Amino acid sequence: MARELAVVLASGGLDSCVCLAEAARDHDLALLHVNYGQRTEARELAAFGALADHYGAARRLVADIGYLKAIGGSSLLDPALAVETAGLPAVGAPVPSTYVPFRNAHLLAIGVSWAEVIGAGSLWIGAVEEDSSGYPDCREEFYRRFAAAVDAGTKPGTRIRIETPLIRLDKAAIVRRGLALGAPLHLTWSCYTEADTACGVCESCRLRLRGFAGAGVEDPIPYAPRGA
């Protein structure tokens, strides 16, 4: 029997890999990757391809929203702005420079359009509110409100749930959940700055490494030697 079709946003990172593993439990998969001119675009796309191959997903869509680079406003997009490497943001700290203004709304809009055309009943995104970088477009409340907009802005017969299975997990719980689901964490890529071996010091590497440390397992991807 055919299973319900799910569109899953897959950046190629740790969180989206575990989100994908959750969706794969009882859905047929349509995998969506979005390039937006970020520093490590090619490396993330390679990780997306490896994950899609791993899950045998025939339906894949790679969308390009390079206009976000023209809009700017983020150190992930603008070589003139430095990516923070000094540590993790404290609670109540300002939104980090790596925030790409309202980016996740673009990812959701693309996913909803695709889901409406192919008849998928849900759209999955590995957003994390707790233990994250404090991006406003990763808040659970944002997803709840966006889902209400989807109900009003699509055809009367369209029903697309927005699924955020990681939203309340911390990074250690995400790593543990991924291991429990047999997710191919070795295929993922999280580093914001490099494309061969992860830097280990950017905000994204630090969050990832803290997650593996908290779960008591070693991160299977290679990191650049420290203190050389």
Place this chain on the structure above:
Amino acid sequence: MARELAVVLASGGLDSCVCLAEAARDHDLALLHVNYGQRTEARELAAFGALADHYGAARRLVADIGYLKAIGGSSLLDPALAVETAGLPAVGAPVPSTYVPFRNAHLLAIGVSWAEVIGAGSLWIGAVEEDSSGYPDCREEFYRRFAAAVDAGTKPGTRIRIETPLIRLDKAAIVRRGLALGAPLHLTWSCYTEADTACGVCESCRLRLRGFAGAGVEDPIPYAPRGA
């Protein structure tokens, strides 16, 4: 004194021109045009440029979301699907084939990202719910809900209003309002199918012509000869 900055979505059509004229009354303008692989993309872009020149808007952004064409599902994007020319949709009729699934959410997301980066306090879109084609993403309720998602998904200090000044107007009222504001309606383009002289029979041309007829004025743009 500098006026508040407004991002205005301008397709180059009649509605967006009147929306632009409304915004221009008391805002500095940042004009946004989006190409999405529609049949008359080049003609619409030319109309956008003419409108931006008319209003002396220095800030302009043209964003490309060609991935919508890959997603498909609309006769505006897919040459294999016919554009309806038989008349205007009746109340309660199914959503027409020209509906581009959830398209306006993409336009809003781009506008919000740009507004957040440049510090604009509002985003304007010439969506029309009454007397329109019955697209779900033109409903007032969709904009209300999307605005709530914007509040949750942008930085704590960001406040961006979504302005839909035409949402409850019929086409004749839009034409009259445009004339009252001195909007350059002769520079606009609405036809879904042609790029030199408007066809006069597609859904968009019919709505437009009905609006001018209702306002008792002649449409200043050229139409192809009928019944030849």
